[in-house]
Amino acid sequence: MTPPASDTAEAAVEPQGWQSVAADWSSDQRAFKNVPWGKAMMWIFLLSDTFIFSCFLISYMTVRMSTTVPWPNSSEIFALSFGGDPIPLILIAIMTFILITSSGTMVLAVNYGYRKDRVKTAVLLLITAAFGASFVGMQAFEWTKLIVEEGVRPWSNPFGAPQFGSTFFMITGFHGFHVSVGVIFLVIVARKVWRGEYDNETRGFFTSRKGNYEIVETMGLYWHFVDLVWVFIFAFFYLW
Amino acid sequence: MSQSDAHAEGQQHPLGIYFKIWGLLFVLSTFSYLVDYYHVEGYLRWTLILVFMVLKAGLIIAVFMHFMWERLALVYAISVPVLAVLVFILLMTYEADYTFFTRDVFFALE
Numbered sequence: 001m002t003p004p005a006s007d008t009a010e011a012a013v014e015p016q017g018w019q020s021v022a023a024d025w026s027s028d029q030r031a032f033k034n035v036p037w038g039k040a041m042m043w044i045f046l047l048s049d050t051f052i053f054s055c056f057l058i059s060y061m062t063v064r065m066s067t068t069v070p071w072p073n074s075s076e077i078f079a080l081s082f083g084g085d086p087i088p089l090i091l092i093a094i095m096t097f098i099l100i101t102s103s104g105t106m107v108l109a110v111n112y113g114y115r116k117d118r119v120k121t122a123v124l125l126l127i128t129a130a131f132g133a134s135f136v137g138m139q140a141f142e143w144t145k146l147i148v149e150e151g152v153r154p155w156s157n158p159f160g161a162p163q164f165g166s167t168f169f170m171i172t173g174f175h176g177f178h179v180s181v182g183v184i185f186l187v188i189v190a191r192k193v194w195r196g197e198y199d200n201e202t203r204g205f206f207t208s209r210k211g212n213y214e215i216v217e218t219m220g221l222y223w224h225f226v227d228l229v230w231v232f233i234f235a236f237f238y239l240w
Numbered sequence: 241m242s243q244s245d246a247h248a249e250g251q252q253h254p255l256g257i258y259f260k261i262w263g264l265l266f267v268l269s270t271f272s273y274l275v276d277y278y279h280v281e282g283y284l285r286w287t288l289i290l291v292f293m294v295l296k297a298g299l300i301i302a303v304f305m306h307f308m309w310e311r312l313a314l315v316y317a318i319s320v321p322v323l324a325v326l327v328f329i330l331l332m333t334y335e336a337d338y339t340f341f342t343r344d345v346f347f348a349l350e
Contacts (some may be wrong), residue, residue, distance in 0.1 A: 021316055104259075107258045235290070239272060
């Protein structure tokens, strides 16, 4: 978005660094200039979501530090064998690469969206959704294997500290739920892009506001956040 | 590929930087997987995990989420509150240590 014309006179003395923060916040106007409201709201939502996932990971840290029973070895539990010797953590590694790949296609979708390349944006969004769906599928496989074959429960498991199950299901479950919501969100936005609703500024069915390609970027923020949370889960839960 | 007049509308940057970061994320993920694969243990393991994690998170936030190009008013509004999480981690570290201590003392009596 371009700044309003009245700003151009002040452009020469536009403050930098901390002074620009103070100037923006004390301007008696909107604080987040040049930022579409939808994107600012998404950032604030993501901040609150950061606190939720932080609480989960911190409680995981607390129970793991305070238990007197040995913590299960995630490297062995999540190993998978393709005919030969089991490869440690291989499924989780594949899931990590899938999520990173989907982040890449998402960022390309945002870029082509701003170029108003309708078809490429929609296709890239659908590819991102497909990667996301395959991630959820692998997680379902992982959960099934753990629950049915290994007998892991939220209150007990055959490997060690019982808190392993409760934190595992809570953290990966909540993350998987975020991915699932993201896939639905992606498909909705892809459909709107495909139908040209952001080119024609069709009013949305829910907000009755005119849509534009900034929504693809806002959507992208959510998707990258899901990838971001996985980076922390991968490091703290699976690798630690 | 790049569009120099792109800043007139939204966050638009040359595709090249995205591909470079994409590649870096793959490399960093591979490294963190190899930490487990080669059974690196102890402080070296934890340090490597944290380093790769922070680098990956930083790249995703800065480039993929366009944070490095946002106005500072937004950047600080979002990033400063996250520091509260670090305080929470510190508090719960003490709490967990104390719980472990009491369990160690009282369960050992049985």
